[in-house]
Amino acid sequence: DAxxxxxxxxxxxxxxxxxxxxxxxxxxxxxxxxxxxxxKSQFGMPLASLLVSHSRKDFVNVAVKIATNPTLAASLxxxxxxxxxxxxxxxxxxxxxxxxxxxxxxDSVRYTRNLERGFQAMWEVYSQQYFxxxxxxxxx
Numbered sequence: 001d002a003x004x005x006x007x008x009x010x011x012x013x014x015x016x017x018x019x020x021x022x023x024x025x026x027x028x029x030x031x032x033x034x035x036x037x038x039x040k041s042q043f044g045m046p047l048a049s050l051l052v053s054h055s056r057k058d059f060v061n062v063a064v065k066i067a068t069n070p071t072l073a074a075s076l077x078x079x080x081x082x083x084x085x086x087x088x089x090x091x092x093x094x095x096x097x098x099x100x101x102x103x104x105x106x107d108s109v110r111y112t113r114n115l116e117r118g119f120q121a122m123w124e125v126y127s128q129q130y131f132x133x134x135x136x137x138x139x140x
Contacts, residue, residue: 008076013052030083
């Protein structure tokens with residue numbers, strides 16, 4: 001919700017915590033949603049590189065840097081808003097630029113299609129009486 005509201009979200013990029021993995025996934029999803037397709041932000045690097053910390057000390061340092069630098073905080077908010085606008089334009093019709101490589105962050109239609117494909121694959125495994133197995137569902 002914070003990202004959708006245009007607020008920068010920090011996360012720690014290590015450990016097995018579910019919240020960390022979700023945060024990293026959400027930020028990486030936004031990174032691929034750039035016109036040039038390389039995920040670089042106005043800061044010259046992927047947004048996740050700025051907002052995913054690799055230690056608690058780094059996490060605190062980045063949080064303090066953003067909190068004490070209104071210009072940086074405003075730039076991060078602008079960058080997030082820009083990416084969310086691209087996402088909304090994508091959901092309303094064909095992508096404006098075919099180089100947008102990553103799936104949109106809040107594309108519920110695509111998410112639902114992929115989830116349904118997962119359910120179909122599970123049913124096929126069950127109905128064929130195969131042993132339980134890991135399923136990898138490619139996204140489209």
